[in-house]
Structure formats: structure tokens, C-alpha cells
Amino acid sequence: MGLRPNLLTRRAAGVASTTLALLLSTAAVGVVPAASAFSAAPSEVCAEPADVHSDARIKKGGIAKHEPNELTAKQVREREADLAAALRERASFRAGAQAAAPLASVTIPVVVHVIQRDSTRAGGNIPDSMITSQISVLNQAYAGATGGAATAFGFQLTKINRVTNPAWYPIVQGSSAERSMKTSLREGGKNTLNVYLGELSDDLLGWATFPQRKLNSMDGVVVLSESLPGGTAANYNQGDTGTHEVGHWLNLYHTFQGGCSGSGDSVSDTPAEASPAFQCPTGRDTCTTAGLDPITNFMDYTYDSCMYQFTAGQASRMLTAWNAYRAA
Ligand SMILES: [Zn+2]
Numbered sequence: 001m002g003l004r005p006n007l008l009t010r011r012a013a014g015v016a017s018t019t020l021a022l023l024l025s026t027a028a029v030g031v032v033p034a035a036s037a038f039s040a041a042p043s044e045v046c047a048e049p050a051d052v053h054s055d056a057r058i059k060k061g062g063i064a065k066h067e068p069n070e071l072t073a074k075q076v077r078e079r080e081a082d083l084a085a086a087l088r089e090r091a092s093f094r095a096g097a098q099a100a101a102p103l104a105s106v107t108i109p110v111v112v113h114v115i116q117r118d119s120t121r122a123g124g125n126i127p128d129s130m131i132t133s134q135i136s137v138l139n140q141a142y143a144g145a146t147g148g149a150a151t152a153f154g155f156q157l158t159k160i161n162r163v164t165n166p167a168w169y170p171i172v173q174g175s176s177a178e179r180s181m182k183t184s185l186r187e188g189g190k191n192t193l194n195v196y197l198g199e200l201s202d203d204l205l206g207w208a209t210f211p212q213r214k215l216n217s218m219d220g221v222v223v224l225s226e227s228l229p230g231g232t233a234a235n236y237n238q239g240d241t242g243t244h245e246v247g248h249w250l251n252l253y254h255t256f257q258g259g260c261s262g263s264g265d266s267v268s269d270t271p272a273e274a275s276p277a278f279q280c281p282t283g284r285d286t287c288t289t290a291g292l293d294p295i296t297n298f299m300d301y302t303y304d305s306c307m308y309q310f311t312a313g314q315a316s317r318m319l320t321a322w323n324a325y326r327a328a
Pocket residue numbers: 055056057244248254
């Protein structure tokens with residue numbers, strides 16, 4: 001496939017801006033208000049309910065002391081066991097009945113909820129054009145058009161739902177307000193991607209739920225509205241937070257999951273990585289195992305200008321999970 005026209009620009013910009021970005025990183029932190037402005041206690045943020053595994057993307061130097069939703073080794077073991085069980089369940093169902101064959105290509109309906117405090121841009125009122133640009137970014141990324149492997153997935157915007165509710169703005173990760181927002185707004189079945197856009201708590205760029213066998217009203221992705229293409233989140237405004245969070249929604253872990261040992265992110269063609277990479281640290285190599293750190297992978301934490309690919313192994317893992325969890 002051809003490269004996205006601005007790919008070379010993006011890659012070059014990521015490399016060239018690394019030094020400058022180091023100088024500017026303190027300033028970039030100020031994009032989202034400090035966590036202390038929000039009501040969620042640290043214990044609420046960090047204690048993820050067992051039934052709502054989710055994962056997040058955070059800016060370097062954020063206020064949050066640690067990533068609120070990085071999975072523990074135990075959570076990964078549970079998720080991998082559940083995936084195996086879901087696949088067995090589907091296989092026995094197919095053998096005994098007329099279930100549909102596994103899908104090889106998938107168009108995902110997308111419902112976008114724009115959470116606003118008021119009608120101002122600062123209050124969350126972003127234009128429709130940013131949302132349609134975000135859908136284009138998803139389609140290019142998942143088609144492999146930016147330089148990575150093609151995946152099975154395409155995205156079709158079916159609805160933009162604008163909601164003005166100061167009680168849901170900012171969206172506070174793990175809060176009862178997040179739960180009531182999603183319970184009120186979520187639409188569609190397991191195959192429908194619900195995206196919630198707004199200002200976010202804890203310096204977060206976004207978070208997402210992993211697939212589950214039983215549909216949960218929390219299912220979906222939450223994305224900082226100003227991270228959409230053309231937004232104001234410096235270094236994170238080309239739409240790749242959306243790409244990253246949808247990757248979790250399709251069952252991908254971070255490339256740095258598990259560090260240098262063990263099965264890492266459960267994908268064999270993403271080299272192991274000791275910790276998240278930020279900015280665009282070309283040549284970073286934190287593990288003695290083969291391969292440089294996958295800093296250009298959408299499932300790392302680098303700048304949008306730096307990340308442009310999924311691997312074939314990630315594409316395969318997402319399709320397997322789709323057929324296990326989200327296919328009709
Ligand atoms: Zn993440």
C-alpha cells in the first residue's frame with residue numbers, strides 16, 4: 001500500500017523535534033488541568049473494577065503518578081485465559097450449529113458522543129470536521145496506509161451525538177459520573193464502537209475497555225477531544241490517541257506490556273520493550289532480546305508524529321479477538 005502523503009513529514013518531524021520537545025515537555029503538560037482539580041480520589045483512579053479492564057494513554061510528565069490502567073501480569077493472564085475460553089466457546093458453537101464463519105474483513109459502526117460543558121470550544125464544542133478527520137485517520141491507520149500492516153478493520157461514522165452536561169465534563173476516569181454517562185449514552189451491540197470525546201481527568205489522552213464476552217455498558221473508548229486532528233493538544237493532535245485506544249478496544253496491549261521478559265504484549269513480531277517510550281527516541285533499545293524498541297507502533301506512548309504502524313501479528317490478534325468477542 002502507498003504511504004499516507006504526509007508520512008515522511010510526520011516521521012521526519014518526530015525525529016527532528018525530539019530535542020525541542022524535551023525542552024517543551026514541561027509546557028505540554030499544561031494542556032489538561034491537574035488531577036487535583038477533579039473529584040476522583042487516587043484510590044478510585046487506581047483501583048480498576050475487575051470486570052472493567054481498561055487501558056489508557058498518558059502524556060509524559062503527567063500529574064498522575066502512574067498509568068491508571070496498565071495491566072498487571074495477573075490481569076494479562078486472566079485476559080489471555082478468557083480469550084482462549086471465548087475461542088473454544090465459539091468453535092464448539094460453530095461445530096454444533098449454523099453460526100457464521102469467522103470474518104476476514106470488518107466494517108465497524110462508530111457512534112461518537114461529544115461531551116460538552118457548554119457551546120464554546122473550550123467547553124468541548126469541537127466541529128464535526130475534526131470528527132470526520134478522526135474517522136479518516138482510523139481508516140488509514142487500520143488499512144496500513146500509513147506504513148504498517150493492513151488490518152481487517154474499517155470504520156464507518158453512523159452518528160454524532162452532542163451532549164451538554166457539566167457533570168460529565170471533564171470525563172473523570174473510573175468515576176461514577178463516567179459510569180452514568182456511558183450507561184445513559186452507549187448505543188449498539190458488541191460490534192459498535194462508542195467514542196466519548198471531551199476534556200479528561202488526570203492528564204490522560206484517552207482510555208479504553210478491552211473486549212468482554214458479555215457486553216458491558218462501560219464498553220467503548222474515551223478520547224481527549226483536542227487530540228483529534230486539528231486539535232490543540234500539542235504533539236498529540238493528529239488523531240493517533242484514537243488509533244491507540246481503538247487498538248485496546250480490539251484487544252491489543254501496550255508494546256511495553258510485561259517489559260523485557262515473558263510473553264510481553266502476546267504478539268510475537270513486536271520487539272520487547274522495558275518501559276513506555278515518549279516523544280520519539282529513535283534507536284531506543286531497552287531489552288537484550290532481538291529488535292529495537294517498537295517506538296513507531298501505535299500501541300506505544302510516543303508522539304503522534306512518531307507512531308504510524310501496527311504489525312501483522314497485531315492485525316492477526318485483533319481479528320482473532322473480533323471473532324471471539326465482537327462478531328455477531
Ligand atoms: Zn494505552
